[in-house]
Structures are given as C-alpha cells and as structure tokens.
Amino acid sequence: MFNFFRTQPKNYTDLNSEDFKKGMTAADAVLIDVRSAGEFQSGKIKGARNIDITSGNFMNQIQNLPKDKKYYLYCRSGNRSGQACSIMANQGFENIYNLGDGIMGWPYDIV
Template identity: 30%
Template sequence: MFFGSGTNNDINISVRELKEKIDKGEDFILLDVREPQEYNFSRIKEKDAMLVPLMRLPTVLDKLPKDKPIYVLCRSGNRSLQATIWLLQKGYKNVKNVDGGILAWSQEIDPSVPQY
C-alpha cells in the first residue's frame, strides 16, 4: 500500500519553513504519522497535530480535508514521506513531508523537544 523512496524537494517542507507557517498562524493540518507513544514522548508544542499512525491512515482518509495544506510529520521523515506520496496518489494536492521529522525539529528549532 505504501511505497516510494528518495526525496523530492517539491514534496518536502523544512522544519524552518514549518516554523514560519506556525508563527504566522497559517491554517493547515499537521498530520503526525508516528505511534502514540512516540507522540506522547516528543511533539511540536506550538501546533496541535492530528495523530494518525501510518498504517491507520487509510481509515481516516475521509476525515482529511482537501482544501487545507497538510504537512506530514514522523520521527525522521521516512514514514511521513511514504504517507505524503500515498496521499498525493489519493488525489490530495497540497501535501508536504516535513523533512527530517521531529529529530530535525529538535535539532534546528526547539532543543527542548526530546529525540525519541
């Protein structure tokens, strides 16, 4: 069901770009595809995320709006890239992978966020 490898800059957003969008108050969905224990351990404090573990993503497809940008997050950017590619294949147009995931967020934006 999920596939794809490599990175494509057209479908990635950096953690710095994401932080700018949060700071500007832009309206978007932050979709976190990690497991609940990962989310509970470390998360972006400035923006509530919609937590949907990767393998459960098909079960919530009808709950994801197509009229808002969706930025997909995981630990390192691998699961979120798979989810991003899958959502694009399902007809979502404005979906981007958060490059580097929560690890990059912790390293580049907020060192107080623990690395899982």
C-alpha cells in the same frame, strides 16, 4: 543506459524546519504526526494530531480529511511521513508538505 535508477518524482514537497514552521501556522494548515501513539505521547509539535501510518485504519482516517486544506506531516526522521505524503497525494490531496528531517531535526519546542 541506466534507466533502472529512474524513480517516480515526488508528488509532495519536502521542507526544512524553518519553512515547515512558517507553513503550519497558516489558517488552512493541518499538522499531522504519523508516528505511533507511543511516539506521539513521548513528545510532539504543538497542535499536531496523530494519525499512525502503521495502523490498520490509516487509509480510512485520511479519506475523511478535507482535500482543500494544506497538510504538514512529520515523523521521527522524515521517512514515514514521506510515505504518508505519497499515499495522500495518490488519494487526491494536492497541498502536502513533509518535514524532511523529521522531529529529530526540529530545533523548536516539542510538547
């Protein structure tokens, strides 16, 4: 009766800060901040690389990433990084993790 509420299942995993921090330290983990360059410069999680989801070359940048790694993505609140996770999953990436509360909910050091 209410089929219009049906949504696609997520093709990535939302993590809390603790699980995200544990995972991002793995040898095959890649930490990606999908915020703008200005946001990235204002403070980031140590070790993150910046691939801005709103830039025109986001797709080109992710297409060059190896698919055998584990990707840990974050943004300010978890929304843009969730979108980026979905895009990456649709491009064939399998191990994609989103910081559910974003950097705003990150209780650890920011550099």
